[in-house]
Amino acid sequence: MVAANLLSPPPQISPQTALQLSQKAPLILSQSPTPSLPWPLSLLFSRETPETWTIHENLLLSALRTGDDTSARQILDRMTSRFGASNERIIALRGIYEEALAKDDKELTRVLDGYGKVLEVDPTNTLVRKRGIAVQKSLGRTQDAITSLKVLLENSPTDVEAWAELSDMYAANGAWGQAIYCLEEVLLVMPNAWTAHAQVATLHYLSAPSSLHSLSMALRHFARSVELNESYLRGYYGLKLVAQKLIPLLSESTAVAKKNAEEDDIPPPKLQSVKKLEELATGKLAEIVRQYGSGKKGWAAFDEAEVIATKELLDRDGRVER
């Protein structure tokens, strides 16, 4: 697996990877993508490709992360001269640069005020609005951040990234109902997102780990997530965990379940199907652990910590198949 790639950075960047990424700065800064020739000739001899600016943006972010501020400034200047200082994306990137260099909360508040001024001129600049929310969150003003996010979502209700962020903020504060609602909005736009299904299931499970209703909702969403992705380790792990909790609940309270069924709009799952799902998840998890352990090439992309956790879950169950 390629660890340090600036074109498509990995979903989790450790400090080590960040260092590797930002060490590419001198090489990329040494060659200019924009030609120095006058206008008609510059079109013919341009060296830039569609990937050039993605790479520059990722390099800027990793340079800021590792504290390489001089390189970051150079990259930012290069992008500004290419796209102009009033480009929405450039304004946001310059904002990130200023945020990174802010020494204390006071300076950060000043950056936030700057965002406010930009938004007064152009209230439709979503990128800057999002930067403002990120700064509010970074300053610890979560309530303000939530209010700003609500304003943003009122104006663009199909912004899934913002819905996901709002859900995350609510979940961090323990407001499970709101968090679940936000993620259901994500699912309305992207019904095929297996990660969103798994996250909804996780939130249902965390909101009430022993109630029949939320456990069956969690089971449903985990089942959907593995239906959408046949090797989704998190989905199978959750499916097994929830099924293990549901089986005793369902078998001891068959009478109660019937009464509850009238109150809830969706009846709880049948005991037999839950047992079947648990077996399926166990089989699949054991297969993943086995194949990953044997170091097969086509199975190498799983997260090692996740596989170890899976092994523990299976060992606890005492039914691990080797």
Add this chain to the structure above:
Amino acid sequence: MAILGTALNAVGLLFLTHAVYSTHEHTATFAHTPLPLDITIELLTSILILSAGIVITSPELRPIKWAQWAGKMQRQGRKGEGKWTREGEEILSEGDSFAFLGLDSGIGGGGEGRRGFWDVRAKRKEYAEWVKAGGK
């Protein structure tokens, strides 16, 4: 496999060009006689060879079913396909298209999803602490 495909394509193209040229010459010389059988056979053979070559050199097919496609991506991760950009970055195969939602790293997790809300100060702090701890 790639060499075989390229060879078949080259041979097929050669025969096809030859057949077409022969037809042209034949019709230019004997305008009112039917085409000889060997030219027809050469033309058909060349097309068969060329088709086989094109099929062999085509890239690997992707799974049609969503779950299988996603599962394959999950198992294998992203890998290089032997192409590099001018900056020396390898172009990788497609990855999880929902990674931008950042929902796979837990609540308040430190993943790289949701780039619009990227918290630069927290990431800087994390890096500085890593350096302080010895950088391992």
